[in-house]
Amino acid sequence: MNLTPHFTLAELVRSSTADRLGLDNTPPDDVVSALRTTAEMLERIRLALHGVPVIVTSGYRSPDVNRAVGGVSSSDHQSGQAADFIAPRFGPPFAIASKLAPLVSLLNIEQLILEGVKGKQWVHVSTRRPSKVINRIITITDAGARVGIQALG
Ligand SMILES: [Zn+2]
Numbered sequence: 711m712n713l714t715p716h717f718t719l720a721e722l723v724r725s726s727t728a729d730r731l732g733l734d735n736t737p738p739d740d741v742v743s744a745l746r747t748t749a750e751m752l753e754r755i756r757l758a759l760h761g762v763p764v765i766v767t768s769g770y771r772s773p774d775v776n777r778a779v780g781g782v783s784s785s786d787h788q789s790g791q792a793a794d795f796i797a798p799r800f801g802p803p804f805a806i807a808s809k810l811a812p813l814v815s816l817l818n819i820e821q822l823i824l825e826g827v828k829g830k831q832w833v834h835v836s837t838r839r840p841s842k843v844i845n846r847i848i849t850i851t852d853a854g855a856r857v858g859i860q861a862l863g
Pocket residue numbers: 768787792793794834835
């Protein structure tokens with residue numbers, strides 16, 4: 711099922727962790743509707759990245775899957791409001807996040823996170839605005855969270 715022209719429900723619920731551990735990752739109806747809103751945001755992001763393929767590495771996570779990946783219980787992934795992605799044809803995640811950071815309001819990205827460690831990074835976007843404005847655009851590494859999109863040393 712296509713949620714939007716370039717994003718299917720299947721790619722937003724696919725989980726290698728769920729496959730590996732045999733966990734159910736079927737979203738309830740209210741989550742499917744949240745995933746459609748997320749896919750619409752991903753379409754705007756795809757356009758801003760000059761139409762290159764946006765590859766979702768993690769979308770919806772059922773409570774069991776979220777626990778298995780060590781996600782926080784308040785994770786926007788659990789409500790279908792977040793997606794992690796890469797877009798290698800545009801550039802590395804740092805280049806993507808740097809491009810998107812000034813555009814968050816224009817693109818209705820409520821939270822933008824450059825996440826991971828050097829050599830294994832991805833971009834996390836959410837349709838839910840964090841309660842603290844300081845957390846809207848951040849970089850998260852194993853060393854913790856920093857405000858803004860930061861290059862790793
Ligand atoms: Zn994420």
